[in-house]
Amino acid sequence: MATRLFASPSPHIHSADNTRRIMGDVVLALIPALAVSTYVLGLRVLFVTFVAVASCVLFEYFISRLFLKRKATIGDLSAVVTGVLLAFNLPVGIPWWIVVIGALVAIGIGKMTFGGLGCNPFNPALTGRIFLLIAYPVEMTDWTTGVPDALSGSTMLPAVKYHLTSLADVNFAHLFGGVMNGSMGEISAVALLVGGIYLLVRKVISWHIPVAVLGTMALFAFATAIGQGDLMWQLPLFHLMAGGAMLGAIFMATDYSTSPMTHKGMLIYGVGIGVITMVIRLWGAYPEGMSFAIFIMNAATPLINKYCRPKRFGTK
């Protein structure tokens, strides 16, 4: 074999980082939550997740090939991430065909319409979830079907919101450890935290968005509790643990394409999500506001990017 010289402009080496590895890390980070959820809610969790992932991947493949006439980009694993996140936002008893419709909206409308990976203004999984929430409100809030008896009944957020349960009676150990009702991915705050720490260690995400979201929610709840003169620590803790707070703050709000580029922008974005979530949770028509809050702040991301630019070297 002879020597063959080849040339290009610098730099000539590259970090080991690539998009596929990043997406793979996100999937790995979601596995603890998936495991706890399967343990608590049963094997149907795996079925729903499989349907969501498979539909997302297939829709991306066919839309790329048939409509966009280009090579499918499913190898980057981003459709897998969307599938898992979509499943995590659904109740376990949801009919399978609704999952497929959700995947079609997530990938078809949420992602491919805008040009695919990196071009979507809104988080695709959230687009799917919000569509389903509005189109199938009954199925999307039916927490009983397919659930073991011990957990049947309403989830914590609406229970507390509509005074079905007193906050003083909430079992925080259950909320934290994983015996709470809700969407599949919201079962265990601790499993989501473990995944979040993994993503931080692998430098897939930075702390800015999750801390800004959760910190703002806690402060907001604390201020409200002071106003009411009661439940100083329970209210903030409850809001961090219940519903989609952890899933949203760690996995949904940190989606690269739909969140700001600079740390300063990330903080503003995170605070925005925290405030909107709490406003909806406390005074809005829905018991949960995380999805809408992220969606609204997704829309603000281009503007945040425009005004939160990095500090130019050599300027004050």
Added chain:
Amino acid sequence: MRMRTFPIGGIHPSDNKEWSKGQAIEVLDLPNEVYVPMIQHIGAPATPVVQKGDKVVTGQIIGQSMGFVSANIHSPISGVVTSVDAYPNGQGQRRMMVVIKREGDEWLEEIDRTTTLKRECSLSPEEIIAKIKNAGIVGLGGAQFPTHVKLTIPDGQKAEVLVINGVECEPYLTSDYRNMVERAEMALIGIEIIMRALQVQHAVIGIENNKPDAIEHINAIIARDNYRGIEVMPLKMRYPQGGEKQLIAAVTGRQVPPPPALPISVGAVVCNISSAIAVYEAVQKNKPLIERVVTITGKGMKSTHNFLTRFGTPLNVLLERAGGLPEGDVKLLNGGPMMGRSIVETSAPIIKGCSGITVLSGAEAARGKEIACIKCGRCVEACPMGLEPYLLSKVARLQKWDVAEEHNTVDCIECGCCSYSCPSNLPLLDYIRIGKQTVMTNIRARAAANKK
């Protein structure tokens, strides 16, 4: 104490210095033929002052600098000029070169070839700078900026600190390192002379903490020989710490304002450690810049070396000494893997700015398949100049030069941190370079139009 470094951005590529750092400096055999380019510096090319058939001796001037920003070129060997014509450089571009066929080893008489160290210097700043100019010294870190220009402080400004670049943040390269552990005495005298030329009382040698023996060695000599005002500052390893602005910020905490401001606007003058050795030789030994230490390294090489090489020596000579190029796809670089330039012509000569030849395998230097930008922000985080590489690259692709200018594309130092860290393998810097060059041309054209 927390070790200092530059304030924003940067990356941590594997330094790969272990391949060649243990190789002591070897004097490469005198080449039989040299191709000496008349441009080995930033600025105007030198004009050849010899003709075909002329006999020349080592150290004799063969190219006269043209204008202030330019540098003299000297004969690296003794012999006969066989041609003055255009020959290809490493990138295959034809450049004016003087070709000399070696005969014996005769030197210009005034050059002191003994190895005795000479520290006393009673020359005035002007005399020192004149000697540096005559010797054709340029920045040996790779930029090849004429040193006498750097040391001539513009009216109304004042140098406060001399920053010596011993960082060598480029992966693989070890020529500055070998100079620091083997020729530190010469470097320190050179630093003292530059301090005298600048009339400053304080010099700081920045060295990254991956070279603890160099730090220790220089500190020991400073203490032993009582060098006053010279201090070694260990820096936390991070690329591109050797960038002029990054180094000044790391060492002094001051940030040079955006272009066109120069380091002197914060009172700093930066000089490479190997250039300091060249200054010593020029001022104390009357020896012009005719040779330098060149690292030849790479994971696939049979042997690695740090060769003291005469300029104009064909690259082939060094490659042969190192056992030849490995088989298969190979990327040959003038410099290191982050900022080095691809070489396509192996007969091209070694020049003043060549601190090393890095040989990368096809796999090591392969560019991954480009996919869409996922807006992860890694390039923004990595940029040491506080720019938005994803944006600058995109607008250059779309030829929106005004947007590129508005987002300060001219600040880019082309360090490559953005392309290195992009998980989508986008050639960010390729496009940013095009944008930067176009914007700079536009700015110059506007300035020229305004003058009229």
